[in-house]
Amino acid sequence: MYIYGKNILKEIIETRYPVKHIFFSSSKTERGSLKEIVEDVANLGYSYSFSPNEVLEKMALTSKHQGIVIDIGNDFKYENLDIIEGKEKLFLVILDQIQDPHNFGAIVRTSVAAGVDAIIIPKDNAVEVTPVVIKVSSGQIFKIPIIKVTNLSNTIETLKKKNVWVYGADVEGKPYYEIDWQGNICLVFGNEGNGIRKNVKNHCDELVSIPMFNNVESLNVSVSAGIILFEAKKQRTFNKQL
Amino acid sequence: MYIYGKNILKEIIETRYPVKHIFFSSSKTERGSLKEIVEDVANLGYSYSFSPNEVLEKMALTSKHQGIVIDIGNDFKYENLDIIEGKEKLFLVILDQIQDPHNFGAIVRTSVAAGVDAIIIPKDNAVEVTPVVIKVSSGQIFKIPIIKVTNLSNTIETLKKKNVWVYGADVEGKPYYEIDWQGNICLVFGNEGNGIRKNVKNHCDELVSIPMFNNVESLNVSVSAGIILFEAKKQRTFNKQL
Incomplete structure (x- = not known):
């Protein structure tokens, strides 16, 4: 399940929610706007990689992904x-x-x-x-x-x-x-x-x-x-x- | 502007909101389920007619019109x-x-x-x-x-x-x-x-x-x-x- 956006990733980082993988935009990263959040993700040991914006857009089904798409796996982590x-x-x-x-x-x-x-x-x-x-x-x-x-x-x-x-x-x-x-x-x-x-x-x-x-x-x-x-x-x- | 549904027509009738025209389903009317509301509309002097469901569906852009489509004219009646x-x-x-x-x-x-x-x-x-x-x-x-x-x-x-x-x-x-x-x-x-x-x-x-x-x-x-x-x-x- 793909979700996207900077605020959502911030909440994931803050709550240490376990996700499968985080995809960052390679173009935006070059411009440095994601530098800080990529560092946080790396420090916390999350799995991540960089892809062109076109790839992110296909996953997010929108161009409003802000350079960040998160794969949270097949299912949300429900509790009992x-x-x-x-x-x-x-x-x-x-x-x-x-x-x-x-x-x-x-x-x-x-x-x-x-x-x-x-x-x-x-x-x-x-x-x-x-x-x-x-x-x-x-x-x-x-x-x-x-x-x-x-x-x-x-x-x-x-x-x-x-x-x-x-x-x-x-x-x-x-x-x-x-x-x-x-x-x-x-x-x-x-x-x-x-x-x-x-x-x-x-x-x-x-x-x-x-x-x-x-x-x-x-x-x-x-x-x-x-x-x-x-x-x-x-x-x-x-x-x-x- | 077309709007649809029984509850919405009821509010229009209750508030005497002036509408351009009301289209009822000819098929549903035959079954009598709209009889009462058609009478109310007629008594209040609203302009109305009957059309087949296919016509209503094209106006409402949905099949959930409940046999009623209302043309409220080009614009909503704003106040100052x-x-x-x-x-x-x-x-x-x-x-x-x-x-x-x-x-x-x-x-x-x-x-x-x-x-x-x-x-x-x-x-x-x-x-x-x-x-x-x-x-x-x-x-x-x-x-x-x-x-x-x-x-x-x-x-x-x-x-x-x-x-x-x-x-x-x-x-x-x-x-x-x-x-x-x-x-x-x-x-x-x-x-x-x-x-x-x-x-x-x-x-x-x-x-x-x-x-x-x-x-x-x-x-x-x-x-x-x-x-x-x-x-x-x-x-x-x-x-x-x-």
Whole structure:
């Protein structure tokens, strides 16, 4: 899987994310603009090489590669639920069958900014981590574990046993600003068209909604996630329900 | 300009937005599924006709037209600044050179839900109201005036003379949750890559930021808008700074 761009490589370097290979532009390197980042890559022991811009363009499928194309291998490095073991004040996000890579990428970026510990996605019928998701997350995806699970309902039950309170974002819920977002929490956001599946919803401890004017029924899911996650972040920053 | 779909037509009917012509599927009509909405359209005096699905598909450029294609004419019906005259407790949004129709559409939808009175966009170097914007707004755009102006800096000065307090969303600003969002306010959101232009920023009364974890520098602009607009909405709903 090829991804590209300077900012994304910077995030990879910062998080030491293991990649298969990094291709730099031979022409740009000659001009020295990539000198520093090539040195960082070399010092960290990453595998790298130089190719003409035409070659990079074929891999990136765009001319906007900024002289950098990264092969992250066949698959993104997903984690499993063990990674949250022993952590306190858990702040988790579950995405139930999100389809649009732009939504997934934007929610990843927002989640990292809000201090979310991990994002959980189902194995089937959901968008995976694709180059578009990585791009839209502006490389922030390398800073957060993406956990892939077989059955979301089972996962929710496991979380509940770990004293995590699971909230589902749903039009029938309690206003999001009336909730105490401190402690161990998990927020579930549903599919763009249909929301959270009924069987998944039934496993949630509580439903939360965003009250709206003008008979608007719903917002874009990445906007809804931003509104609720940043309300939670605010409370968790100040250690009090506002 | 052709737009399509049942929900969008419903919003047009609800807001009595003037359109040029409405094309219904002749096949679907025979099956009766569009009967009710055709009656509404006829009762309101809209111009309409029936065409085979193949014709609708060519106009909508998709097969997902749901039997309804609407010709809204050559241009969207923009308003000018006079429309806010005499209104109290103004809640306005300015978009400074937003480029992506998905962002524009999502911000429109969010603004309507947050109770914003009007959205102001510049005449040049910004995405206009396109079929994609209308679609992504899920038809909510017909519920809010879109004001097109020649010069945003002049507009901001005009607003200030009307006692509107103008806030620019910027990484250097004061945290958005420390602001009193009551009264006459206008929020300025900048371009996806570069934020608010310097000369526009200089005209703002105050800058506001969204504090973030993990060295994230910015969020998708439609997510940022959602977070700040709904903080403002909350205060304005409860008539107090929270």
